[in-house]
Amino acid sequence: MTLSIAKKSSAEALPETPxxxxxxxxxxxxxxxxxxxxxxxxxxxxxxxxxxxxxxIQHILxxxxxxxxxxxxxxxxxxxxxGVCLATSGPGATNLVTGIANAYMDSVxxxxxxxxxxxxxxxxxxxxxxxxxxxxxxxxxxSEIVRDVQDIPRAFAEAFRIAESGRPGPVLIDLPKDIQxxxxxxxxxxxxxxxxxxxxxxxxxQAAEQLIASARKPLFYLGxxxxxxxxxxLMRDIADQARIPAVATLQGIGALPTEHPDFLGxxxxxxxxxxxxxxxxxxxxxxxxxxxxxxxxxKLDEFAPNAGVVHIDGDAxxxxxxxxxxxxxxxxxAASLNAITVAPGDIDDWRDFAxxxxxxxxxxxxxxxxxxxxxxxxRKLSTQAGDDFVAACDVGxxxxxxxxxCRFSRPEAHLSSGGLGAMGYGLxxxxxxxxxxxxxxxxxxxxxxxxxxxxQELATLRRYNIPVKMVVLDNSMxxxxxxxxxxxxxGNYSEVDLSDNPDFVDVAEAFGVExxxxxxxxxxxxxxxxxxxxxxxxxxxxxxxxxxxxxxLVPPGKSNTEMMEQGHEH
Amino acid sequence: MNINNLTIEFDSxxxxxxxxxGVIEARGFQVRTMTMGSDLERANITxxxxxxxxxxxxxxxxxxxxxxSGVHHxxxxxxxxxxxxxxxPAMSSSALAREVAHGTC
Numbered sequence: 238m239t240l241s242i243a244k245k246s247s248a249e250a251l252p253e254t255p256x257x258x259x260x261x262x263x264x265x266x267x268x269x270x271x272x273x274x275x276x277x278x279x280x281x282x283x284x285x286x287x288x289x290x291x292x293x294i295q296h297i298l299x300x301x302x303x304x305x306x307x308x309x310x311x312x313x314x315x316x317x318x319x320g321v322c323l324a325t326s327g328p329g330a331t332n333l334v335t336g337i338a339n340a341y342m343d344s345v346x347x348x349x350x351x352x353x354x355x356x357x358x359x360x361x362x363x364x365x366x367x368x369x370x371x372x373x374x375x376x377x378x379x380s381e382i383v384r385d386v387q388d389i390p391r392a393f394a395e396a397f398r399i400a401e402s403g404r405p406g407p408v409l410i411d412l413p414k415d416i417q418x419x420x421x422x423x424x425x426x427x428x429x430x431x432x433x434x435x436x437x438x439x440x441x442x443q444a445a446e447q448l449i450a451s452a453r454k455p456l457f458y459l460g461x462x463x464x465x466x467x468x469x470x471l472m473r474d475i476a477d478q479a480r481i482p483a484v485a486t487l488q489g490i491g492a493l494p495t496e497h498p499d500f501l502g503x504x505x506x507x508x509x510x511x512x513x514x515x516x517x518x519x520x521x522x523x524x525x526x527x528x529x530x531x532x533x534x535x536k537l538d539e540f541a542p543n544a545g546v547v548h549i550d551g552d553a554x555x556x557x558x559x560x561x562x563x564x565x566x567x568x569x570x571a572a573s574l575n576a577i578t579v580a581p582g583d584i585d586d587w588r589d590f591a592x593x594x595x596x597x598x599x600x601x602x603x604x605x606x607x608x609x610x611x612x613x614x615x616r617k618l619s620t621q622a623g624d625d626f627v628a629a630c631d632v633g634x635x636x637x638x639x640x641x642x643c644r645f646s647r648p649e650a651h652l653s654s655g656g657l658g659a660m661g662y663g664l665x666x667x668x669x670x671x672x673x674x675x676x677x678x679x680x681x682x683x684x685x686x687x688x689x690x691x692x693q694e695l696a697t698l699r700r701y702n703i704p705v706k707m708v709v710l711d712n713s714m715x716x717x718x719x720x721x722x723x724x725x726x727x728g729n730y731s732e733v734d735l736s737d738n739p740d741f742v743d744v745a746e747a748f749g750v751e752x753x754x755x756x757x758x759x760x761x762x763x764x765x766x767x768x769x770x771x772x773x774x775x776x777x778x779x780x781x782x783x784x785x786x787x788x789x790l791v792p793p794g795k796s797n798t799e800m801m802e803q804g805h806e807h
Numbered sequence: 808m809n810i811n812n813l814t815i816e817f818d819s820x821x822x823x824x825x826x827x828x829g830v831i832e833a834r835g836f837q838v839r840t841m842t843m844g845s846d847l848e849r850a851n852i853t854x855x856x857x858x859x860x861x862x863x864x865x866x867x868x869x870x871x872x873x874x875x876s877g878v879h880h881x882x883x884x885x886x887x888x889x890x891x892x893x894x895x896p897a898m899s900s901s902a903l904a905r906e907v908a909h910g911t912c
Contacts (some may be wrong), residue, residue: 370822375828379876382821399876554870 258386259284260419265393275305279325281354283416300693304665305337311669319346319400327365338376342656346405355415378406386419404552444564452521461488462526464648466570482591484512489649505533507637511594513797529559539796614640619643627679629667629689634716661690667705685711695748698774707776712783745776752776812884818877835863859871
């Protein structure tokens, strides 16, 4: 069975009166512009699903609630509008938790709606009762249990405003079943004006501008905040005019195109040597929408030891959190980039030095043997797919290879679970991305460990015929754990052998999805073409060397200049 | 033991106290003392807190609390000046951010 994912017709619109809370909730979603939600029904959310079936909103039935939250996350990253996921109470709600945490860690707009047992049963250990409000308190930007049916419009409007404004994040709405069933009386909703950022401080801007003008070795340090604020075009204009070398965090990849002449790559644990060396040499980091994450900084005490910091961010709580800044510009990030004048002095020598680092430490793709070298495969895949290429990754070695070697034209093209590092993100994220922007060429790049964590979503691909292209890089290992056990645990390999994996092509075909296996280097070009030519979902099972490692690597607790390279010679 | 005191004014809403205490504890502080007052719409708590390790900064915590939805004011007081009735100025989150930008963390 293949279901249409076209928008529903308005003829299916909900009746105006009388209505219950569930109908009010769905109508509120419609009025907020929601046309697609991801979810899974169950007892305590049944009134909402009853209303949903009669609404204009398209529902994507996933096969595990975690996938609903992760797909909604990717939808949010792609559109910069809150993705929406729905689940029932109890296990349905707890299954959303990983996805909510993922959105929180990476500052993604998301609204999660959970059914809850009726209020008289709350606190009685009722069937499928769980305190999801309490469970998710540390991982939401905001949350609310709706206690009065008349509060539904306000609660929903507020949820979307909070999720999408400022530093985005997830918001949870818990809807007790009696609220869903209660009679809703139409009342005009008081409108709360959108909160505006405080005006930027002219003094702060001037201080930042002076530091930039006087720096001899300035360096842009770009984070995910650039894309979240919709400031990519501004950032690119500034970079093109200032010609200051730039590095990016995992979430900041795509803020500048991969091939930008001043872009040195990702910094940090698996960053490029050029990026890490430039950070070490820099006398001024211009940090934009980044938070000094430990995977980016390595040993914080020794991070950028010669540099002052200009920190430009939308979230005051990130200022001075881990690294003291000499100058700060705090406010709406796009407004900040619009207001600041980035005019460096004579930095020709520094620019030349950075360019020489980039050239000197460019990755090599001439691996020996006839097996498939994953970095080379990924580079070719992303290049041949062109500007429409989107990679939704899982977590592990393949994730780092994607970040290091793929070509990205924009931030939304690189969907990666950065802060949380959630294996199983990739396939649901690819679904969310493809539905958010159907014109893009969306790949799920996964490893054999990660792919199995949400493998059931092959059924979702098949159900809606979503043309996601899956690449499973199979080393029959939990490769990154194996790498660390080899390097830092004396080769005591503990529970990393996945040689009993199923045949991934058989698995795909069992779900009704086309699949094929690639084992030799001379098959790579035809495999990429087959993937690109496919009209429906397709899976390429790529066998790679189980001994292949990700390089460079900054060992835990070490400075970013202490990178290990292939052969550990550095 | 050096106890820092924070006064937080916030909307009286379900879960607010759990949320605020959760931020304080999750960000590396122990709650040593607490007083609370409220009316129908607003509540305030004054908490005496100590960091779990020397890397924790009260000003950073104050900004993390200030960004919580429904929080109106966060102010820190020296130990001898607990509570808003002592006349110490409460501070909006943006003002607090500006102040700490020019002071310690």
